Amino acid sequence: MPWTSTHTGRWxxxxxxxxxxxxxxxxxxxxxTLSVMGVDPQTGHYFARSFENHGFYRHYDVSAEGNSRTFFGEHERARIEFSEDNRKQLIVWEWKPQDQWLPLCDRTATRID
Structure with missing residues (x-):
């Protein structure tokens, strides 16, 4: 289903x-959704923690390689590809309801100033 969302971020x-x-x-x-992202000072690894208005909490381990970010969770994972000018993101989410990863949703995010 199509949807519209607004993301704001700050340090x-x-x-x-x-x-x-x-x-x-x-x-x-x-x-x-409210998310907090950073680096675990004990491991040096990136993480994201997400809190949803439906009461769900998620923890993701995050990896970064070039213009890509991958979020790994117990039940969801996502790959985000940033455009060269950092104004667009292509996002592919998958979920694991049982024993295999299945498509969840594909999104395109565009920065609007």
């Missing part, structure tokens, strides 16, 4: 963590 005080607020309206319903 938290100290610039160690990025805070992202997403307000989405899939099919006219409310789907809001």
């Amino acid at each position: 938290y005080t100290g610039a160690f963590f990025l805070v992202q607020d997403e307000q989405a309206r899939p099919g006219g319903e409310v789907f809001d």
Whole structure:
């Protein structure tokens, strides 16, 4: 189903963590997410933690390679490809309801100034 969302991000005080607020309206319903991203000081690995308005919490291990970011969770994963000018993202989400990964959704995000 098509949807529209707005993402805003800012560095938290100290610039160690990025805070992202997403307000989405899939099919006219409310789907809001607050995420905190950063680097685990003990392991040096990237992470993202996500909190949804439906009461769900997710933890993702994040890897970065070139213009790609991959989010690995227990039940979802995503690959994000950034355009060369960093104004567009192609996002592919998958989920694992049982024993295999299945397509969840594909999204295109465009930066609007």
